[in-house]
Amino acid sequence: MPHRIAVVVADHFAPLDLGVPGQVFWAARTSSGEHLYEVVTCSEGRRPVRCSAGYSVLPDHDLNVLDTADTVLVPGVHGGRVMKDGTISATLAGALRGRPRTMSICTGAFILAAAGLLDGRRATTHWTESARFARLFPQVELDPDVLFVDDGDVLTSAGVAAGMDLCLHVIRRDHGSEVANRAARRCVMPPWREGGQAQFIERPLPYGNGGGTAATRDWMLAHLHAPLDLNALAEHARMSVRTFTRRFREETGVSPAKWLTGQRVRHARHLLETTDLGVEEVARRAGFATAVSLRQHLHAAVGVPPLAYRQTFRRV
Known part of the structure; x- marks a missing residue:
């Protein structure tokens, strides 16, 4: 059976972050063309969730689908309660705990931290939100200068396109560089980016x-x-x-x-x-x-x- 990835969609989700896992993991296949991952989406109560770009999506599942997932992934969010006071609902926090592997893209790290999954761990998030993250979650070892952090069963990425880097890293970790490279070619992106996150923001390559x-x-x-x-x-x-x-x-x-x-x-x-x-x-x-x-x-x-x-x- 394909490895199941459950994407938890929260209010104010970042549109690209939601699309990345479905695209990148869909592109990961064996040499004979068999899909290695299945991506499903869910929300609290399977309710419609509105994004920062002015539209809503209706996930196919509620949070119970997390019980069938091999990996849980949380896309980034813009604004909202978790960004202001660092809290999430008890239902969401409880649903995220105890999963075999958990990932976040961009400011999705706020949700993982609010659920207590990053306590005492190294993690990253979007560089523009690093100061706010550090204030809200001082118990997390924040590294704002990298594209992603692999801390074993919990992985976090920096902003926007860094989510693609993280997904490719997971494919590489699960199935090796040949599968990851094929997925990267299918997505028309480089299989690996060098250096830290800061270079792409403050010092563009000449x-x-x-x-x-x-x-x-x-x-x-x-x-x-x-x-x-x-x-x-x-x-x-x-x-x-x-x-x-x-x-x-x-x-x-x-x-x-x-x-x-x-x-x-x-x-x-x-x-x-x-x-x-x-x-x-x-x-x-x-x-x-x-x-x-x-x-x-x-x-x-x-x-x-x-x-x-x-x-x-x-x-x-």
């Missing part, structure tokens, strides 16, 4: 000005197997090391070394999922000096060693 590091990033991706030091990267970009490092961080939100390690880990994951290469060869092709180095970086990224990762994701 596309097309001829002075960025995009060409060097492409070169790095084509040479993941080779030793790449900062001097070589700066030389390729025809910049000083200082200028290259500064511009790279401005454009990606992270240092060149961190970006490169992340790309190598993702390439190693792809090789583990799609080939029968030994761990030593995967490490070599991904640019890690040894299998031990690969194990350390993969465990830091996903929490499991290479062989366990392969066994998990080769099933799809």
Whole structure:
């Protein structure tokens, strides 16, 4: 049976946030075209719910459908009681607790926090609402500078399009990068975005000005197997090391070394999922000096060693 995702729609919901899970998870399919997820919607009492764009939707279910869900997802909200005083109805709070996995998009994190699901956990929300969130929910470890936070059975995302990043991350976590990449292509979006949330709001990427590091990033991706030091990267970009490092961080939100390690880990994951290469060869092709180095970086990224990762994701 497909993994069931129940989307809880509340008053003042954000229209795009409601549409994202139905579109992205619908696009996740096996290589033979079978759907891996089923998305259903619900509201308290199955009543019509009005959005910030001036129209209402009528969900198919009431909150009882949450008892049949493998994942519960809460879209963002604009204004309303939860944004003003941090409270939700006892019915909704009780319905959200005890679920196998819970997600929020954008300011949907306010609803999860109001239900007590984020107490003592790391979470994120839309950057414009981070100060209000911190005032209302000081017990939550808020990180406003990332696209999403995966805290195991509770996941939160930043604003608007970051919900798509979170959904793709969940697909990747559940079924591997091949399935997630196919879903991204179907949705005509990149399978992964680098860096933190702030770069998309306050420091737009300098596309097309001829002075960025995009060409060097492409070169790095084509040479993941080779030793790449900062001097070589700066030389390729025809910049000083200082200028290259500064511009790279401005454009990606992270240092060149961190970006490169992340790309190598993702390439190693792809090789583990799609080939029968030994761990030593995967490490070599991904640019890690040894299998031990690969194990350390993969465990830091996903929490499991290479062989366990392969066994998990080769099933799809």
